[in-house]
Amino acid sequence: MTTLSFAKLHGTANDFIYVDAREGFPGDPAALAPRLCDRRRGVGADGLILVLPPSNGDAHCRMVIYNADGSRAEMCGNGIRGLAKFVHDRGFLRASPLRVETDAGVKTVHTEVANGRVVRVTVDMGLPVWEGRAIPVASDGEVIERPLEVAGQTYRVTCVSMGNPHCVVFVDDVAALPLADLGPRFEHHPFFPRRVNTEFVRVAGRERLVMRVWERGAGETMACGTGACAVAVAAARTGRAARHVVVVLPGGELEIDWRDDDRVLMTGDAVDVFEGRIEV
Structure with a gap:
């Protein structure tokens, strides 16, 4: 010992x-x-x-x-x-x-x-990586608001890498999600060859996003820094939010700034x- x-x-x-x-x-x-x-x-x-x-x-x-x-x-x-x-x-x-x-x-x-x-x-x-095979996902090109069937339901997903793979799903109510059941189904979906971190997000305003996360290998966690970055850039990319936002997680708040030079700062x-x- x-x-x-x-x-x-x-x-x-x-x-x-x-x-x-x-x-x-x-x-x-x-x-x-x-x-x-x-x-x-x-x-x-x-x-x-x-x-x-x-x-x-x-x-x-x-x-x-x-x-x-x-x-x-x-x-x-x-x-x-x-x-x-x-x-x-x-x-x-x-x-x-x-x-x-x-x-x-x-x-x-x-x-x-x-x-x-x-x-x-x-x-x-x-810099965020949008190319599908580089994230990686089982698809060429960008994955922006793409329909994906998971557990018999179709979700619109936006996928991005912030050094690790993320799948962002915008929803009306993050609190009501059965994340313990849904999270593993996303994580092990064949569309994600190296599994995936999945963020479920409610847009609370142009500069405020509320999220829960299911992390591959860890399950639901109180926060995910790369996930908050993924959520911020996905919200901006799809026109839902500004490029400088506060992301609210169960464990606290993170400030994310997607700068004009494409670099993402997290504080x-x-x-x-x-x-x-x-x-x-």
């Missing part, structure tokens, strides 16, 4: 276990993630995030993400905000801006610091929960 030191942080109540793995990690993180993320038998979290050395000189560190089921995620918007706080507040890295290597490329992160601690983080999430909180050690 080995003792593993960790910290638990959350961004808009999307919570993660962070481990400084720059000098190694005990065992297989994909196998360990389900045990650590178990909310009854482990620490409890939506995912496990490792901080590793960068693979090249373009970044200060590398972020590797494992979902609660042990699957690997390319990118996580709430997770990268927490990583910025994790490395800054513990004195590991205090670069500003911080450049973080992910499986979806290098992301630039700006932190707002008060009394020596990170309180708010803005992430350059890059939100990053909060320490606790630190601990566990035998693995």
Whole structure:
């Protein structure tokens, strides 16, 4: 048995276990993630995030993400905000801006610091990808308001990648959705060869969107940063909202700015929960 030191942080109540793995990690993180993320038998979290050395000189560190089921995620918007706080507040890295290597490329992160601690983080999430095969979905070209039959009902879906695949569905009432039943049906639909994160969205105004999310490998979560970005660009692309919006999630609010240069900026909180050690 080995003792593993960790910290638990959350961004808009999307919570993660962070481990400084720059000098190694005990065992297989994909196998360990389900045990650590178990909310009854482990620490409890939506995912496990490792901080590793960068693979090249373009970044200060590398972020590797494992979902609660042990699957690997390319990118996580709430997770990268927490990583910025994790490395800054513990004195590991205090670069500003911080450049973080992910499986979806290098992301630039700006932190707002008060009394020596990170309180708010803005992430350059890059450019949305609309080409179907690149998202990926089982279709060529863009998927904008396309009819898709799921569980015997036809939904109009807009698909986009923000470093990971998203399917956005606009609805009149997000609260009434049977998400525990509907979410897995979208996630495992054959139209999505690498599964998908699905966002159900109500437009509350030109600058305000309300959403719930079913994340592949994690289920319904309190928030999803890449999902909030996907929702914002899909709403703007379909004429439902402005390019600068607040996205309201069960865990809080995120500010999303789809700039004229096509880059998407996400701003939100990053909060320490606790630190601990566990035998693995």
